[in-house]
Amino acid sequence: MDRDTHVNFEDQQNINLFARKNAKLQDILEQIAEKEIGEVFVHFSSEETQERVEKAKLGVQEDLVRLRANSEEIKAILTNLKAKLYSRFGDNINLETEDL
Helix, strand or coil, rough: CCCCCCCCCHHHHHHHHHHHHHHHHHHHHHHHHHHHCCCCCCCCCHHHHHHHHHHHHHHHHHHHHHHHHHHHHHHHHHHHHHHHHHHHHHHHCCCCCCCC
C-alpha cells in the first residue's frame, strides 16, 4: 500500500463488509448450484410421485427466486463497495473474485 494512504475506521468497516458480503454471495451461489443440479431417488406410486415432484419443484423454484434476489442485492452492495474502496486505494487493494 502507498505509504501516504491511511486506512481509517470507515475504510476498515467497508473492507470487512465487503468480505462478509462476498462470503455470503459465495454461499448463496453454492446453494443455487445445488438446487439446480440436485438429484433424488425414491420409491412411490406414480401418482404420489408426480404430486411430490410438483410440490418439490415449486419449493425449489421459490427458493431459487429468493436466492437469486439475495444474490443480486449482494452483488449491488459489492459493486458499490468496490467503487468506494478502489477510488480510495486504487491498485493497492484487490477486491476481484472469479464470480463477479
